[in-house]
Amino acid sequence: MLTIDNLHVSVEGKPILNGINLNVRAGEVHAIMGPNGSGKSTLSSVIAGNEAYEVTKGDIIYKNENIIELAAEERAQKGIFMSFQYPVEIPGITVTNFIKTAINSNLRARNEEKMPANIMLKKIREKAELLEIDSKFLSRSLNEGFSGGEKKRNEIFQMAMLEPSLSILDETDSGLDIDALKIVANGVNKLKNKNNAVILITHYQRLLDHIVPDYVHVLHEGRIVKSGGKELAHELEEKGYDWIK
Amino acid sequence: MIGSNKKTTMPLADKLVSSFLAFELDIDIQSPVHNIRTDAIKKFEKLGFPHRKLEAWKYTSLNKLLKEDYTLFSKKKNVLDFKNVKDFFLDNTESYKLIFVDGFFDSFLSQTSHEKVDVCIMSAALSKAKYTSIIKKYFNKSIEKGDSLSQLNTAFSKEGAYIHVPKNIILEKPIEIIHFATGNESALMLQPRNLIVLEEGAQAEIIESHQSLTDNPIFTNSVSEIFVSKNAHLDYYKIQNDRLSSSLIDNTYISQERDSNSKIHTFSFGGKLTRNNLNYYQKGSYINSTMKGITIIDDKQLVDHHTLVDHANPNCESHQDYKGIYSGSSTGVFNGKIVVDKIAQKTNAFQKNNNILLNDKSTINSKPQLEIFADDVKCSHGCTIGQxxxxxxxxxxxxxxxxxxxxxxxxxxxxxxxxxxxxxxxxxxxxxxxxxxxxxxxxxxxx
Structure with missing residues (x-):
């Protein structure tokens, strides 16, 4: 589904990623771990198409297409989803209106008809239930005044609504208490199937107790320095990141 | 026009002054407002059009606008077909309608009322005896004496909306006032004059717009006097979405009595130059005055909001919230003046002006102007400019x-x-x- 080949990325001329290689197949869960400043969030932003990052070398192949030149919205329309580490607060747009606009934008990009209002409503209700989201919450302004947990649940709610092929969850566990973490993890697990893939970006092993990865990669100074199975995460938890450098 | 001599155009101010006599002869000089008109043209002659040396006109120049050779009074009445202009009316909404075409009242497109409430026209109010007492009480009572454009409008006041809502009458339908210009003159100046009186406990909703139908230049200098009596409630909406060939100067004066509430929304999207002079006078206690606006302009458009709230009595409120979005090489001006009189204790006056500049060629000039002479008041103002x-x-x-x-x-x-x-x-x-x-x-x- 996703092949990253020798990816080099700079921000304002400063190199952050120095030759990333990664291969993600449908049905897999990959965890990318690493200390602060190792380039984890840069990697997710680059896959999602944030223009603040400059790809200086390498390719990102998604479903047999090089997406390096595609705008963020085009990538999203092709099924790439990023759960933001810090979801942006947007006063004046409700959660419901936002998700309706997003879904219909995606449908329009695929030359499909708008989703009928009753089906939309049913889907919203169903997915809100999955993430234990109160209906009042849906008529609030997007992320405005949301707690950390509410923001992250709202991200996974959007993922559930958009049904992406590739989801990148950037530090989704940060700022969550254990109950919220379980709800979020449960949501992700229920959305998981053999046709989609998930990349978990995380600093800690704790999320991986709830969403079990097939592969774990360790990022350090912009390179993947070690890859392994889920047991690698436990090892990191015990020994810290120092032994791997 | 080959072979015709090109006329040297007289400056517009001179042209207006010299046409006043003919105008007066044409209408009823026995009218109760004859003296008011005559006095007003003298004031205008003395003051002339405002220019950029005046503080209040620092960012808005009328020079280009005044260079056109406007016809001052359209000669003939054009007939509009409703189906061609229906987009400018509210959809599926019952309403009273006061429709003017090139300065003339259009009785076909209008829907007036004389039952319970008067929704009709100034030309009738100024000439018929049954309106004399109201005209004497209210006409030209609130306008700023030193404002030359208001004086000019007064001198030529003849047609516009006349709305009188008697005590405790609540209008169930909104009133739409639309001034159409058909382009039957190569350039036309319009000076509508509106008088709106809400008696005690009355309520009304009014929507006003100015709409040109061709690209011939239109210059509208409008004056609205609005009186909101004790306990009355007014909701007024100004839709400024005209063509780029049209310019509008809107002078609105609102006098409020105790316990009254009046809200004005101004939506400025169109027009070449739009100047809003919105003046609130609080003449009693426990008054609520609200001004809100959205301005979205581009190209070389200019929208200038000058607001004034005169807090002359205790325990009153005013709320201002203006948003502006500017692109192209457009220019926005916001000048919000709040005066709190010495006796106006416990005043709450809030003012917000938030702006987004979508590129680096657009400009916004934003200026709060607070003159506070009372000590127990809450006044705040905030202005932001960002992307x-x-x-x-x-x-x-x-x-x-x-x-x-x-x-x-x-x-x-x-x-x-x-x-x-x-x-x-x-x-x-x-x-x-x-x-x-x-x-x-x-x-x-x-x-």
């Missing part, structure tokens, strides 16, 4: 919303709280449509 939030833009795009729509959505979200207080559903959706159109997107914002 669209790039992080928010990426967030929307990362969900599959195309860049242009994402920008429109953020712009709409920025202006949204001003729209929330629009109480007429058909009007709200009409404005949303205009905004979407103005931002070049097809999304409806209310999916």
């Amino acid at each position: 669209l939030d790039q992080d928010a833009l990426f967030y929307l795009r990362a969900r599959g919303i195309p860049k242009k729509e994402a920008e429109a959505l953020l712009t709409y979200a920025f202006a949204n709280n001003v729209l929330e207080s629009v109480n007429i559903p058909a009007l709200k959706s009409k404005i949303k449509k205009i905004i979407a159109n103005k931002l070049g997107v097809e999304i409806g914002f209310d999916l």
